[in-house]
Amino acid sequence: MSRAGDVARDALQAALRLFPWPTEAGLRRVGSPGPESPVLITGNYDLTVRRLLRALRGLDAWVVVAPSSGINVWCAAAGGHLTTHQVVTALKTSGIGSHVHHRRAILPPLAATGVLGREVSRRCGWKVRFGPVYAHDLPRYLAAKAHKADDMRRVRFGLRERLEMGAAWATPTAIVLGALAALFSSSWVLPVIGLTAALAFGVFLLYDRIPGPRRAIFAGAAAAVALVLAALSGGGPAALVTAALGPVAVTALLTFDYPGSTPIEGGSHFEERRWQITLDPDRCMGIFSCWEVCPEGVYEKRENPRKVVLAHDERCIRCGACIVQCPEDALFFSDEKGARIEPQTIRRFKLTLMGQRTIDSGEAPAEASDTA
Template structure:
């Protein structure tokens, strides 16, 4: 890679990390990694440019085919949950990419976090490709492929979604960058001397929120409000501002705190959206229908399920971990899993498969219309 190419890649990485909350589409189609042949594994991903570039980087040293599906430039989990990465998009990508002419098998590996939107049985029915859900993180793919390209079981670390410090800081950057533009830009229009202090204030707040907010307990919003006010006053004193500057800083800090916490849960993998209409739902396992096909165990990002040794059953051992993503419900071929609302009413699996989430966490996006043409 030339120096110019390295600089261009690094620049894109910075921009896309800073503004990762907006779509960054890249061209759909087939990519090759290394020197793949007819026996090499086939992987499908979204056409979110940051994801594709990081996936290709993670696969360095492997020989594989990567099919990029058209998902409107949205990342895997959001696209799958929102109806933009479903069976239709995957089947369409497999058929139009020409990958079937490059390999002598019909096994395809999808990101585990696509399981909320892509129905594996539907993909097989429409295309004859057998779906396996790979690890949560792209960095785990080399080990997963080395173990037999999905022929063995994923380790628990491969199945569980986490929120490490590096991911927290990337999310902080994705809030700090646009907030700095807004508050710093307004300051430049009215009082340029305030621009830099306000950018510093909102950036520090974003870092602090994503570093510790979920660990503060029941009164975390009140704690953040007090900390925001204190930070605003400290910034004012540090840069020698007066009463008006202090008032502006506190307004900016409280506005930033409100924006960061409006749906903090929905911007992290730790729990479901705070505005998700299914937040009060509970996951239920019908043990009479369960045949231990293990799809739920394979796709659950929180490790809610355990295999019962010596018995042909799955146990819902950690119901308290459930974030109601619906992946287990979507994938269970026996419809042995379903949600119940706070009144005890059953939400049928077909409802979860058909209706995806809008930006407010409501299951109002009908994915059946886009899926209808997948088999054509």
């Protein structure tokens, strides 16, 4: 695809990021890969696949695109669209086995909520390991013979990610609300679109940066400044309303969580937050798969005895990756009253659109296979 076409597609996909955009699952070649070249697995979200292929430019590698319903890796893994099954399917049906001599594949660690490495290995003989979180770290990771530096482990939510999420929410909401406004009066369209965009970008830029008690002061001050600016620039009543409401609405929206859109919890109304990640130190055998996949750096490794500790559990965002991966079932969610969500439940039942588990913690899961 041409450079301009690529940029246009990037922009369109960034704007429509909340919606799936599937690309054909199967095998892709980067450069001139041979039988010893690395094998990388990802989901079939078009933007992800194109970014991955771009990040690998100049290298020789195989990319196996697994069918994740056109959804990005993290959301698909958490929502049950990129699980062990899709990875096994891709490894078996893409034909990669006939192109390489080895059976080692690299997965993005954000797939760890859905994909169980040892289960992939049992089902199709491939050994998977979790590489860097971001595709742009892959060349460095591969050059270092699959050694993962510490700065490749954490999910970031910097300016770029905040702007991307702002655009992803601003575009569809502005289209819908702008169209609704047009039904009433054409003069409402631009203010509504402006307000929507201000809300979307405002929320994601300020999210978690203004702690609770200061939010009211912030809202008042920002609204005053915006009003003055709007008045001085000679804006009409619509502009003044937008200026006054924008900051207030942004502040109100800052009190919510946006699971699925941010890797942080900055709001205050999140029911799931009563579940705390809990470690049973007696079960921990020092395998460190939790440390390997945690995107927030919650765990630290200890020797003598060789065990993991929950060094920064305040950072935990309840993605469940560590629980899914722990071969000793040493990790689970528990609440203050002592209720537990067991590892089997986390493995089998995925998060819904609203970030919640779809079944009660009390329900006993059945065996994976049985005869009626």
